Amino acid sequence: MKENLIALCLLLLSLLLQGGLSLFLPISAYLDLPLVVATWFALSRGEILGMVGGSLSGWLSEALFGRGIKGVSGLIRLVLGFALGLLGSRFLINGALPRFSLLLTVTVIDTRVFEWIAPSFGLSPVQYSPTAMTVRGSINATVGLVLFALFERHRARTA
Numbered sequence: 001m002k003e004n005l006i007a008l009c010l011l012l013l014s015l016l017l018q019g020g021l022s023l024f025l026p027i028s029a030y031l032d033l034p035l036v037v038a039t040w041f042a043l044s045r046g047e048i049l050g051m052v053g054g055s056l057s058g059w060l061s062e063a064l065f066g067r068g069i070k071g072v073s074g075l076i077r078l079v080l081g082f083a084l085g086l087l088g089s090r091f092l093i094n095g096a097l098p099r100f101s102l103l104l105t106v107t108v109i110d111t112r113v114f115e116w117i118a119p120s121f122g123l124s125p126v127q128y129s130p131t132a133m134t135v136r137g138s139i140n141a142t143v144g145l146v147l148f149a150l151f152e153r154h155r156a157r158t159a
Contacts, residue, residue: 003155004049010151011037011053012060019064029126030136032107034061035077036144039106040151042081043088050088054081070121076113080106096145103141108133 014033021027038057042050058073084106093099111128118125128136 004045007041007045007049007053008056011041011057015057015060015064018061022065028065030139031143032061032110032136032140033143034058035107035110036103036140036147038077038081039084039103039144040148042084043093043102044151045085046089047082047085050081050085051078052081054078054084057081070118070123072114072117072121072123076110076117080110099145099148100141103144104137107137107140111136 011034014037018028018031018033034057038050038053041053045053054077055074058075058077059071062070062073084102087093087102093102111133115125115127
C-alpha cells in the first residue's frame with residue numbers, strides 16, 4: 001500500500017513538473033513525463049494498478065495541459081496501462097535496450113492513437129511527422145531509462 005501511494009505521488013509530481021517546465025520551455029511537444037511514470041507504474045504494479053495509473057495520467061494531463069477534458073487520453077492510457085501491466089507481470093523487462101524500445105513504442109502508440117481518435121471528440125491534435133515522432137519517442141525513452149534506474153535504486157534501498 002505504501003509503495004502504491006509513493007507511485008501515485010510520483011505520478012502527481014511528474015504532472016506538476018511537466019506543467020512547471022512547460023511554462024518556461026516548450027517541453028510538452030518533446031517529453032511526456034506522466035506517460036513515462038505511468039509506464040513504469042504499470043510495468044512494476046500489474047494490470048489493475050497499471051490501468052489506474054494510466055487513466056489518472058491521461059485525465060490529469062488533459063486537465064492540466066488544456067486539451068479539454070474529453071477523456072480521450074485517459075481512455076488511451078487506461079488501455080496502455082492494462083497492456084503494459086500484463087506485459088510486466090508476464091515478462092521481466094530489464095536492460096537498457098528492451099526498456100528503450102518499449103518506451104519508444106508506448107510513446108508512438110499513445111501519440112498516434114490520440115491523433116486518430118481525437119477528431120471524433122472535436123479535438124484537433126498536434127500532427128507529428130515521422131522524424132518528430134522519432135525524436136519525441138527517443139527523448140521519452142532516454143528520460144524513462146534514467147527515471148527507471150532511479151526508481152529501482154530507491155526501491156532496492158528501501159527493501
